[in-house]
Amino acid sequence: MGALTLLAPDGSTSQVELSEAPAYTRPDGPLRSRVAYAAAHVVPKVAGDNTPGRPAEIDWDATLAFRRHAYAWGLGVADAMDTAQRNMGLDAAATRELISRSAAVAREEGGAVVVGVNTDHVDDEQITVDAVIDAYKTQLHFTEEQGAGPVIMASRHLARAARSADDYRRVYREVLGAATTPVVLHWLGTAFDPVLQGYFGSDDWRAASDVLIEIIGENPDKVSGVKMSLLDAASEVAVRDRLPEGVRMFTGDDFNYVGLIGGADVPDAAQPVSEAAEPRRHSDALLGAFAALTTSASAAIQALDAGDPGRYLEILGPTEALSRQIFAAPTFYYKTGVAFVSWLNGHQPAFQMVGGLHSARSLPHLSRIVELANEARALENPDLAAGRWHALLKLNGVLA
Numbered sequence: 431m432g433a434l435t436l437l438a439p440d441g442s443t444s445q446v447e448l449s450e451a452p453a454y455t456r457p458d459g460p461l462r463s464r465v466a467y468a469a470a471h472v473v474p475k476v477a478g479d480n481t482p483g484r485p486a487e488i489d490w491d492a493t494l495a496f497r498r499h500a501y502a503w504g505l506g507v508a509d510a511m512d513t514a515q516r517n518m519g520l521d522a523a524a525t526r527e528l529i530s531r532s533a534a535v536a537r538e539e540g541g542a543v544v545v546g547v548n549t550d551h552v553d554d555e556q557i558t559v560d561a562v563i564d565a566y567k568t569q570l571h572f573t574e575e576q577g578a579g580p581v582i583m584a585s586r587h588l589a590r591a592a593r594s595a596d597d598y599r600r601v602y603r604e605v606l607g608a609a610t611t612p613v614v615l616h617w618l619g620t621a622f623d624p625v626l627q628g629y630f631g632s633d634d635w636r637a638a639s640d641v642l643i644e645i646i647g648e649n650p651d652k653v654s655g656v657k658m659s660l661l662d663a664a665s666e667v668a669v670r671d672r673l674p675e676g677v678r679m680f681t682g683d684d685f686n687y688v689g690l691i692g693g694a695d696v697p698d699a700a701q702p703v704s705e706a707a708e709p710r711r712h713s714d715a716l717l718g719a720f721a722a723l724t725t726s727a728s729a730a731i732q733a734l735d736a737g738d739p740g741r742y743l744e745i746l747g748p749t750e751a752l753s754r755q756i757f758a759a760p761t762f763y764y765k766t767g768v769a770f771v772s773w774l775n776g777h778q779p780a781f782q783m784v785g786g787l788h789s790a791r792s793l794p795h796l797s798r799i800v801e802l803a804n805e806a807r808a809l810e811n812p813d814l815a816a817g818r819w820h821a822l823l824k825l826n827g828v829l830a
Contacts, residue, residue: 692746
């Protein structure tokens with residue numbers, strides 16, 4: 431294999447050996463031991479006016495091809511969520527079209543798709559609690575009409591409007607009461623969106639989780655799962671152990687997913703100790719990281735399906751350092767790393783993003799992503815990835 435040039439923060443360069451492509455294979459059928467969704471991103475038109483504040487101009491062929499790629503590897507797709515740049519470049523009209531198109535592709539491919547339901551089509555930053563309920567219902571009904579599973583995302587409007595935990599109880603009671611199919615509830619932490627501080631009525635995750643559990647307990651037939659994105663493995667395990675029977679925990683912890691997904695089936699994986707008398711064995715997955723690690727995630731879960739936890743750790747363990755780099759603070763710019771890896775792996779023609787967000791990370795930051803992706807065998811076509819990375823370095827005057 432050839433050499434890979436890396437760029438340090440001080441401007442110096444170094445070289446490492448380019449790893450060979452991983453010999454992963456697609457599954458013969460659905461993944462069995464875990465439910466796993468890749469929270470997918472969107473690909474912009476190369477010639478589109480995707481500058482900040484402009485309506486998103488999306489390359490639908492490339493965007494939907496990536497979803498077909500995820501289905502081919504046995505994963506489900508979580509669409510129109512924060513990885514797709516909700517509240518960071520994806521406007522309301524583009525969101526609706528994405529949901530409609532993605533649901534159609536899922537039907538064509540026989541894949542599982544869930545999509546984000548939010549209140550972000552409302553322009554006003556400040557709205558009443560009643561208006562929050564109406565906004566949620568509008569998106570919920572549209573999602574159900576498209577045949578996609580709803581994920582009730584954390585609402586910035588609700589975070590601003592709520593005066594107590596009772597407001598959260600009321601909103602979720604009303605929204606879940608209007609749902610005609612079970613939903614996933616999404617708890618997004620402040621690392622991803624600082625506006626969501628105090629969600630579910632408290633800055634203390636323990637008090638907030640009490641409210642979440644109460645909401646689920648009042649609507650036992652309306653909630654199929656919870657996606658936790660607090661980047662705190664101990665809090666996820668504590669909440670996971672309290673969920674009613676039949677309600678899944680979908681990890682959204684892009685820092686600690688290896689141990690959380692592996693659970694009791696992978697005793698060597700680092701994970702917090704459960705304090706429950708009868709702890710849940712594992713979390714399932716709904717991860718932005720899996721948009722960057724589709725083939726690795728599939729291969730690792732296939733290993734669990736085959737009863738080989740050692741192989742699971744061997745494949746997925748090294749990817750966690752890569753994910754931590756992609757999701758490094760400020761964490762809400764992780765979408766840049768996801769799109770960057772997508773470009774390296776040939777899933778989009780250019781390293782561009784809607785809203786101009788491809789400029790949100792430095793070249794040394796991207797270089798570290800390249801280095802860790804190479805180490806983790808996450809480059810699907812190493813020669814293509816190296817060529818694209820070196821071309822970017824030349825464009826920026828790092829290489830002659």
